Amino acid sequence: MKESKNFETQAVRIQSERSSFREHSAPLYLTSSFVFESADQARALFADEEEGNIYTRFSNPNNSEFIEKLCTLEGAEDGFATSSGMAAMFISMASLLRAGDHVLASRSVFGSTHQILNTLFPRFNISHSYADVDRPETWEALIQPNTKMIFVETPSNPALDIIDLEWLGKLVAKHNLILNVDNCFATPYLQNPIQWGAHLVTHSATKFIDGQGRVIGGAVVGSKELIKEVRFFARHTGPSMSPFNAWVLSKSLETLAVRMEKHCANAFELAKRLEGHPAIAYVKYPFLTSHPQYRLAQKQMRLGGALVTFELKAGLTGGQQFLNSLKMLSHTANLGDTRTIATHPASTTHSKLKEEERLAVGITPGLIRVSVGLEHLDDILADIHQAIEKI
Numbered sequence: 034m035k036e037s038k039n040f041e042t043q044a045v046r047i048q049s050e051r052s053s054f055r056e057h058s059a060p061l062y063l064t065s066s067f068v069f070e071s072a073d074q075a076r077a078l079f080a081d082e083e084e085g086n087i088y089t090r091f092s093n094p095n096n097s098e099f100i101e102k103l104c105t106l107e108g109a110e111d112g113f114a115t116s117s118g119m120a121a122m123f124i125s126m127a128s129l130l131r132a133g134d135h136v137l138a139s140r141s142v143f144g145s146t147h148q149i150l151n152t153l154f155p156r157f158n159i160s161h162s163y164a165d166v167d168r169p170e171t172w173e174a175l176i177q178p179n180t181k182m183i184f185v186e187t188p189s190n191p192a193l194d195i196i197d198l199e200w201l202g203k204l205v206a207k208h209n210l211i212l213n214v215d216n217c218f219a220t221p222y223l224q225n226p227i228q229w230g231a232h233l234v235t236h237s238a239t240k241f242i243d244g245q246g247r248v249i250g251g252a253v254v255g256s257k258e259l260i261k262e263v264r265f266f267a268r269h270t271g272p273s274m275s276p277f278n279a280w281v282l283s284k285s286l287e288t289l290a291v292r293m294e295k296h297c298a299n300a301f302e303l304a305k306r307l308e309g310h311p312a313i314a315y316v317k318y319p320f321l322t323s324h325p326q327y328r329l330a331q332k333q334m335r336l337g338g339a340l341v342t343f344e345l346k347a348g349l350t351g352g353q354q355f356l357n358s359l360k361m362l363s364h365t366a367n368l369g370d371t372r373t374i375a376t377h378p379a380s381t382t383h384s385k386l387k388e389e390e391r392l393a394v395g396i397t398p399g400l401i402r403v404s405v406g407l408e409h410l411d412d413i414l415a416d417i418h419q420a421i422e423k424i
């Protein structure tokens with residue numbers, strides 16, 4: 034079904050080759066290795082003269098189906114499925130960077146990505162600088178002679194800031210850099226960074242791609258040339274996805290479009306209904322006209338996403354009281370689930386930062402992040418309203 038240009042058809046119909054059992058749904062290939070038909074085939078496979086499976090750390094039909102589908106949906110030439118989103122972030126950088134290289138990253142990236150840049154890479158003499166999402170005019174001056182890659186998340190977590198991918202695509206082309214975009218919040222249904230000039234797109238498939246809070250997984254997709262390096266690194270260091278998770282995630286991609294439509298419809302409506310609430314200082318959602326980068330979001334995203342944030346006037350303690358008063362919304366360290374999840378970054382994920390560091394990445398004291406699920410909107414709203422009243 035590669036000939037169809039339609040997202041929904043590609044997501045449903047791209048499938049591994051049917052076996053002699055004539056199965057309709059793709060089978061699960063739980064095997065560590067694959068049998069060689071002859072000594073010469075074994076030699077040819079190891080010599081890369083023939084394409085085929087050798088060992089599941091390198092490739093497996095379930096992983097190939099998942100990655101082929103994701104590549105098609107992202108407009109990428111090739112890809113590699115990883116055991117987690119962080120494995121994807123790590124190998125997308127570590128496989129291409131060398132000692133002495135420099136990475137320019139947006140300041141608002143996921144916490145573990147910060148740890149890779151701040152704590153782990155300096156051990157290998159790979160340095161970085163952070164650029165502010167709301168000050169694009171400062172980025173070019175931060176590029177150094179040894180800068181090799183720009184790494185960004187858009188929308189960012191949890192501030193929901195939007196970076197102009199077209200502008201960034203032009204900037205990396207001018208300076209001959211690799212643009213690596215963590216597309217976890219938007220998913221390929223809402224945004225395709227490669228269309229704007231990104232060379233690599235990284236995913237935590239744990240979030241909306243699974244969408245049901247079941248498995249951990251990730252992926253790196255991009256140009257053939259770069260993925261060759263990523264695959265070599267992965268083959269010899271071992272962060273590959275389990276075939277079981279690849280099977281789950283390939284099935285999940287079949288329903289991504291319908292799920293994202295509903296997630297985004299619920300989120301947009303929730304954002305509109307919460308805006309102006311007397312206990313809330315502001316609501317942030319990419320498709321609200323009050324979002325500082327509303328026009329940009331409209332340009333590069335199909336819909337506004339499933340994440341909504343709002344600032345409780347009652348501040349830090351108000352945020353904690355709010356979470357303690359929720360009856361239905363889940364309080365858990367995840368997002369992108371059918372179940373609506375609320376978190377309070379200032380007292381949890383970002384509590385170790387100083388207040389000024391939190392403010393620099395848009396985390397105000399009473400900020401609540403809601404990953405809007407697929408429950409009926411009335412029930413999501415009712416729970417949020419009753420919890421606000423208890424503050």
Ligand SMILES: Cc1ncc(COP(=O)(O)O)c(C=O)c1O
Nearest residue numbers: 117118119143190217237239250
């Ligand atoms: C934007 C973003 N990138 C990367 C990750 C890491 O993914 P994983 O937990 O699958 O390793 C997460 C979430 O955990 C995330 O929200």
